[in-house]
Structure formats: structure tokens, C-alpha cells
Amino acid sequence: MQTIEELLESKNIRVTAMRLLIYKFLAEKQIAVTLSDIENAFEKADRTTLYRTVKTFEEKDIVHQIDDGTGITKYALCEKGCNCELETDLHLHFHCNNCNETVCLTEHKIPQIKVPDGFVSENVNLVVKGICDKCSGQ
Amino acid sequence: MQTIEELLESKNIRVTAMRLLIYKFLAEKQIAVTLSDIENAFEKADRTTLYRTVKTFEEKDIVHQIDDGTGITKYALCEKGCNCELETDLHLHFHCNNCNETVCLTEHKIPQIKVPDGFVSENVNLVVKGICDKCSGQ
DNA sequence: CAGTAATTGCACTTCCATTGCATTGATTTT
DNA sequence: AAAATCAATGCAATGGAAGTGCAATTACTG
Secondary structure, three states: OOOHHHHHHHOOOOOOHHHHHHHHHHHHOOOOEEHHHHHHHOOOOOHHHHHHHHHHHHHOOOEEEEOOOOOOOEEEEOOOOOOOOOOOOOEEEEEEOOOOOEEEEEEEEOOOOOOOOOOEEEEEEEEEEEEOHHHHOO | OOOHHHHHHHOOOOOOHHHHHHHHHHHHOOOOEEHHHHHHHOOOOOHHHHHHHHHHHHHOOOEEEEOOOOOOOEEEEOOOOOOOOOOOOOEEEEEEOOOOOEEEEEEEEOOOOOOOOOOEEEEEEEEEEEEOHHHHOO
16 A cells, blocks of 8 residues: 555655645545535635646546536546556446536446447547436435 | 428427528538537627527427537537437447547447446436548548 | 755636627517 | 517627646755
8 A cells, every 4th residue: 555645756746735635635535526626625725736736647647537528627536447548448437417426437347339430439438427326315 | 301491390499590591501511510610600690699599409409419528519410310308319429539520420329338226327428539430541 | 055847826818608688580469 | 560579689798617827936956
């Protein structure tokens, strides 16, 4: 089990107080968050800093970006098994129409999608919308 | 074969010159278009009118909205077989990373996606990105 | 400890989506 | 056919999110 500091260093990211805080915030949340979510959690920090921090994390494959169809970009920590950089490792995302939360269904890989002749598939984004387990009462 | 006028009337939409033009524009395009695309095609018309016209079309299931991950909402005419209002009729969209165009692959239905217990799937958005037939040179 | 390089904060800008309100245009009623 | 009514259009403005330039600050290096 490596510390957050070690993780950042292993990715060649300088360890700063801000980055540690943002990482911890993302780690605590089980759901994908927007920039505004982070902004609200750290009122003292500037939006730009958060924006760039998340962008850095993204470039280093620490978080991945999620487009869940709400029109607002969301971010979530990559898990151990989440090799976002690999096209083959594409899990799906679930957006709850009730609580408006988006979660990664890391276990659920996206099935192979067939495309017509002449089309070359490089990447797939799959968002399932509906009611999440918390809201469905099960 | 019904005329555009008849189609609009059958959906309880008043027939206006603007609406006919916009419908024809969408029908000519084989690809999904943004509001700005429409705006550029009708320089004399106001953006708001186009926005509301498309919105009206959308409410009446004449066009459907596409979120292809570019961050800009796109629209495409629903085809004969496209029953957007039905959850079961979900075709997928293909976004070309080269020419930046998005097309509906109406023939290609989205496979059944399994979600964990407690989750209820109501809707699925699937966008495949890659190189389209025109750009792949086939 | 000084110098260098990266990080952070502030101020803007841009772009798209959306709304309020006045005006124009079309439809219905008398 | 004119008046009254309702919808459609155009203009102006707003709001939200993404993104950039630059100066100030902070962290690393020798």
C-alpha cells in the first residue's frame, strides 16, 4: 500500500498541499464529481488551480474524465484495475436520473461494439441512465 | 410519402417558412449538426429562433439530440425507424476524430447492457469514436 | 542561501445554452 | 373582412463552464 505522496512521485507530479487535498477529496467520494463540486469543497482555493490540478491528474492517468450527458464534465479517480489509457479497458458509467449522481461501474466492461465496414473504432463512451441502487430502494 | 407540411401538421406544429427551411436543411445533411451549423446556414435568422425551432422539433420527436462528447449538442432528424421515445430503440452514434463529424448508425442497435443489482436502466447513450468510412479511405 | 522552475491566484475572455420581452405574423371569432 | 387572440420571431441580455495570460508565490536544485 503506497501513500498518496508516493503515488504522485511515481507519476512525476510534485507533491503539494493542494494536490494532496484534492486527491483525498476524490478518493473519499465514491461518485464522479464536477469541477464545481471540488470548488465548493475548497472555498479558499481558486477555480483555476483546481482545474489545472485535475487536468494534471488526468494526463498522468490518476483520474479519468466522464461525459455523462449532463453537459458538465465529471471526474473520478482511476481504480487499481482502471487502465484508462488502454482502449480495451473501458468500463461503463451509470447516471442516476433521480439523485443526479454518476458512478463508475468498474466491473462492467463495455461489450464489443460492431461498426459498419470502413469505420474504425478507437474509443467508446457508454453511459447508462436510470435509477441507482441507493434510489431504487434495494 | 407525406410532405413536410403534412408531417408538421400531424405533430401539431404550425407550418412556418422558417420551420420548413430548417427541416429541409436537417434532411439534406446526413450528419448530426450543431446549432452553430444551422446558424451559419441561415445567416438572416436569429439564433434564438433556430434554438427554439429545434427544441420544438425535439419535443415532437422529429429530431433527436446527440451528445457525442465534443461538448456541443448536436441534432439529427429522426428516421422512419427511429422511435427515440422508445427506450428499446437506441441506435448508436459514431464520432469521427478526423473530420469531426457525427453520424447516426441507425442500423446498429445497442446491445443489452447488464447493470448490477439494484440499478435500473432506463436509457443508454453510446458513442463510438474513431475514423469514419470517408476518412479511412475505404 | 541564491537561483530556477513549477504551482497557484487573479482577471479576463470565449463559447454555448437559455430566458424575458417586445414585435411581428398567423389564425380564429364576430 | 376587421378585430381579437395566440403563437412565432428577433433582440438584448444573462449565466455557466472551459480555458488562457500573467504576475506572485511556493517548492526544489545546486
